[in-house]
Amino acid sequence: MELAGLLANLGLGFSVAVSLQNLLWCLAGAVIGTCIGVLPGVGPVATMALLLPVTYLLPAEGALIMLAGIYYGAQYGGSTTAILVNLPGESSSVVTTLDGYQMARQGRAGPALAIAALGSFFAGCVATVAIALAAPPLTRLAQQFTPPDYFSLMTLGLVFAIVLARGSVLKAFGMVFLGMLLGLIGTDVNTGNLRYTFGISDLFDGIGFVPLAMGVFGVAEIIANLTNPERGELASSKVSGLLPTREDVKRSIAPIVRGTVLGGLLGILPGGGAILASFSAYTLEKKVSRTPEKFGTGMIEGVAAPESANNAAAQTSFIPMLTLGIPSNAVMAMMIGGMMIHGIVPGPQVMEQRPGLFWGMIVSMWFGNLMLIVLNLPLIGIWVRLLLVPYRLLAIAILFFCSIGVYSLNNSANEVLMIAVFGLFGYLLMKLDFEPAPLLLGFLLGPMMEVYMRRTMLLSRGDPWVFLQRPLSLCFLVLAALLLVFVVLPNVRQAREAAFRE
Amino acid sequence: MRIRSSQDFAAGLLLLAFGVAGLWIGADYPMGTAQRPGTGVLPMILSWCLIGTGVLLWIKTAVAGSARLTPWAWRPAILVSLATVAFALLVDRLGLVGTMIVSMTLTALGTPDTRWREYLVFALLMLALGVGLFIYALGMPIPALPAGSQWN
Numbered sequence: 136m137e138l139a140g141l142l143a144n145l146g147l148g149f150s151v152a153v154s155l156q157n158l159l160w161c162l163a164g165a166v167i168g169t170c171i172g173v174l175p176g177v178g179p180v181a182t183m184a185l186l187l188p189v190t191y192l193l194p195a196e197g198a199l200i201m202l203a204g205i206y207y208g209a210q211y212g213g214s215t216t217a218i219l220v221n222l223p224g225e226s227s228s229v230v231t232t233l234d235g236y237q238m239a240r241q242g243r244a245g246p247a248l249a250i251a252a253l254g255s256f257f258a259g260c261v262a263t264v265a266i267a268l269a270a271p272p273l274t275r276l277a278q279q280f281t282p283p284d285y286f287s288l289m290t291l292g293l294v295f296a297i298v299l300a301r302g303s304v305l306k307a308f309g310m311v312f313l314g315m316l317l318g319l320i321g322t323d324v325n326t327g328n329l330r331y332t333f334g335i336s337d338l339f340d341g342i343g344f345v346p347l348a349m350g351v352f353g354v355a356e357i358i359a360n361l362t363n364p365e366r367g368e369l370a371s372s373k374v375s376g377l378l379p380t381r382e383d384v385k386r387s388i389a390p391i392v393r394g395t396v397l398g399g400l401l402g403i404l405p406g407g408g409a410i411l412a413s414f415s416a417y418t419l420e421k422k423v424s425r426t427p428e429k430f431g432t433g434m435i436e437g438v439a440a441p442e443s444a445n446n447a448a449a450q451t452s453f454i455p456m457l458t459l460g461i462p463s464n465a466v467m468a469m470m471i472g473g474m475m476i477h478g479i480v481p482g483p484q485v486m487e488q489r490p491g492l493f494w495g496m497i498v499s500m501w502f503g504n505l506m507l508i509v510l511n512l513p514l515i516g517i518w519v520r521l522l523l524v525p526y527r528l529l530a531i532a533i534l535f536f537c538s539i540g541v542y543s544l545n546n547s548a549n550e551v552l553m554i555a556v557f558g559l560f561g562y563l564l565m566k567l568d569f570e571p572a573p574l575l576l577g578f579l580l581g582p583m584m585e586v587y588m589r590r591t592m593l594l595s596r597g598d599p600w601v602f603l604q605r606p607l608s609l610c611f612l613v614l615a616a617l618l619l620v621f622v623v624l625p626n627v628r629q630a631r632e633a634a635f636r637e
Numbered sequence: 638m639r640i641r642s643s644q645d646f647a648a649g650l651l652l653l654a655f656g657v658a659g660l661w662i663g664a665d666y667p668m669g670t671a672q673r674p675g676t677g678v679l680p681m682i683l684s685w686c687l688i689g690t691g692v693l694l695w696i697k698t699a700v701a702g703s704a705r706l707t708p709w710a711w712r713p714a715i716l717v718s719l720a721t722v723a724f725a726l727l728v729d730r731l732g733l734v735g736t737m738i739v740s741m742t743l744t745a746l747g748t749p750d751t752r753w754r755e756y757l758v759f760a761l762l763m764l765a766l767g768v769g770l771f772i773y774a775l776g777m778p779i780p781a782l783p784a785g786s787q788w789n
Contacts, residue, residue: 309652309687312683312687315679316659323676330680354718358713361747362710530744531741531748532763551721552725555725559714563651581679588674588679593672599671
């Protein structure tokens with residue numbers, strides 16, 4: 136029954152994903168994703184924020200299929216830059232530079248690129264099946280959630296985001312609180328009172344998600360990147376001999392499988408995602424290797440594992456978003472933004488009310504991965520040429536697309552002003568070594584948590600202990616507390632810092 | 638150690654400032670009852686959390702020290718912001734072409750290694766793309782040239 140149901144669902148998804156229109160959007164997402172993945176300094180979050188206004192013009196299926204394609208496409212593209220230029224095209228490819236660039240310098244760029252793409256493809260296929268398997272039971276579980284359960288689950292999500300954020304835990308706390316406070320700006324939906332609007336009518340509906348994300352992730356990045364124009368040296372502009380040797384393949388199989396499993400698991404965690412997955416996979420490979428001292432000198436394992444892991448994680452991070460409606464990282468926050476633009480309330484009901492959308496998106500990921508492997512292996516030369524565009528020109532183009540993208544949302548020039556404000560604010564946060572991702576999650580979850588908190592208090596007649604009396608809610612809160620205790624323990628903290636420093 | 642140049646001291650100050658401002662401005666928001674929490678409950682809790690986090694950061698800085706602030710990139714920060722502000726202020730008045738010229742030139746001025754001849758070619762390309770894609774293809778309701786000009 137379970138298997139038959141799964142096949143029926145996948146069949147439905149297949150019929151949606153295979154339509155010419157959706158295949159085209161999937162291809163568009165994969166191409167854009169590869170493109171921005173290759174370009175250092177342009178990330179998937181900023182790109183998705185930029186394209187959110189455009190998705191308004193598409194049907195919901197096409198919009199979400201394209202947005203998803205950008206995220207996992209960026210994981211493919213990011214490795215190209217890491218291997219050829221020693222610069223991470225994406226932050227999730229940082230560790231790939233260590234061994235990938237060394238391989239390129241030894242004239243083995245082709246095998247490194249091929250293994251990275253094949254590993255990503257394998258991970259993408261496995262992760263797609265994992266989503267299809269995990270989504271229905273999780274959705275069924277989520278349908279039994281009561282308001283206190285949701286509140287506690289979101290608390291747990293934010294705690295995960297804090298624990299898994301890079302850098303200081305205290306600062307991540309600060310970002311979550313600040314994000315939640317920013318999320319409360321505007322009209323209080325329950326009472327109609329205004330909060331922190333300073334009489335500015337543009338703030339009555341609250342701060343827009345798109346201007347905030349674009350400012351903090353897009354404009355702030357431009358300012359920071361213009362300051363220190365990093366330019367790497369192309370290891371080789373011509374990539375010849377893509378085929379890995381039999382030895383390469385043999386050495387890569389186990390790391391690819393390990394990377395896929397580890398990445399897939401880490402991707403599900405809120406606050407996790409591609410970056411953490413690639414770091415952890417590299418560390419794991421070093422641990423299990425018989426020659427750990429050789430890592431950093433061009434070991435193919437050091438390319439295979441993290442590249443598989445980041446793609447697996449990029450895809451499994453859709454699971455909490457699709458089943459619970461909770462964004463686990465900034466990219467998923469964008470996906471939720473994309474759903475809301477189309478009037479879809481994210482949550483467990485999506486699978487029942489829009490099965491075509493739900494399964495179509497999952498199946499499209501498999502098509503997307505197939506397209507990406509074609510895009511990235513035979514066509515690699517085209518992407519390499521992209522690297523010749525200097526950042527000083529990219530900056531001009533990005534800033535223009537940000538401005539006109541935000542303007543086109545509501546034809547409101549004031550929202551463009553907001554990205555200037557948030558851009559400067561985001562730059563300030565960067566200089567003070569704050570991570571912007573927890574801010575964005577707090578911003579999205581803060582108002583939702585307030586709604587659930589109020590519902591809970593109303594149902595319990597003002598008794599706050601109900602959060603500890605509901606078994607599920609209690610579980611989530613205990614887990615959150617344990618995580619917090621865990622992360623302040625000195626030895627765990629050292630391990631965490633070491634993992635991020637690699 | 639000079640406290641003022643400490644990164645974490647400034648970070649704590651930022652959180653404290655938001656916390657205090659949140660409390661101050663939110664002081665008269667209604668609190669409601671336990672059964673029906675009012676508008677002011679969550680802002681107050683969050684403001685106190687921000688203040689607490691800021692103070693903890695300060696204590697940590699005093700005990701363990703912190704990295705120093707790196708120099709600010711004034712030129713890109715100011716000019717990129719100006720370019721965005723210019724876009725916002727001009728787009729409804731000057732039309733897309735004029736707005737793009739002003740805004741893109743400001744960005745180029747904020748870039749340390751701009752080559753002006755290259756910029757000129759690129760700007761013309763962007764203008765063609767901007768007008769072609771957003772006005773003709775997507776049909777956005779922005780005039781290409783200022784309203785009232787005889788070219789419209």
